[in-house]
Amino acid sequence: MYEVKVMADFAAAHNLRNFRGRCENLHGHNWKVEVTVRGDRLEESGVLVDFGEVKDALRKALHQLDHQYLNDLTYFQDKNPSSELIARYLFETLSAVIDGPHRRVHSVSAWESKDSCATYYGER
């Protein structure tokens, strides 16, 4: 099994509804996102997937979040933009473009600060 990881970041505002704490108030973070792709077979070139391909897909997905008030986005109308659900949103978005016969997005981690991170692994 091979594993490829790429990272990128974005800045956004959010508030967590019904959180019963100061995170219910509007505030922001600089999230760092880590995407892990796994697969059992390499391309002829010897790579599982080009880092650049994953970075491009991640940057496109993060462009939708960067400098936004996340609670306003359609995906977060009925759920909080917690780090867990941001990771899930990115997992679903990236799986749709990166998954193939020999490679799959394995996980997406969203680091809200240098010491707090949530990871989504999908349903499988």
Ligand SMILES: Nc1nc2c(c(=O)[nH]1)N=C([C@H](O)[C@H](O)COP(=O)(O)OP(=O)(O)OP(=O)(O)O)CN2
């Ligand atoms: N499991 C999760 N817990 C929390 C999330 C989350 O997305 N998933 N989010 C938050 C809030 O976004 C909040 O802004 C973070 O607050 P806090 O943990 O207090 O962050 P600080 O960096 O200010 O914490 P310190 O106590 O100063 O380290 C909360 N929890």
Ligand SMILES: [Zn+2]
């Ligand atoms: Zn927060």
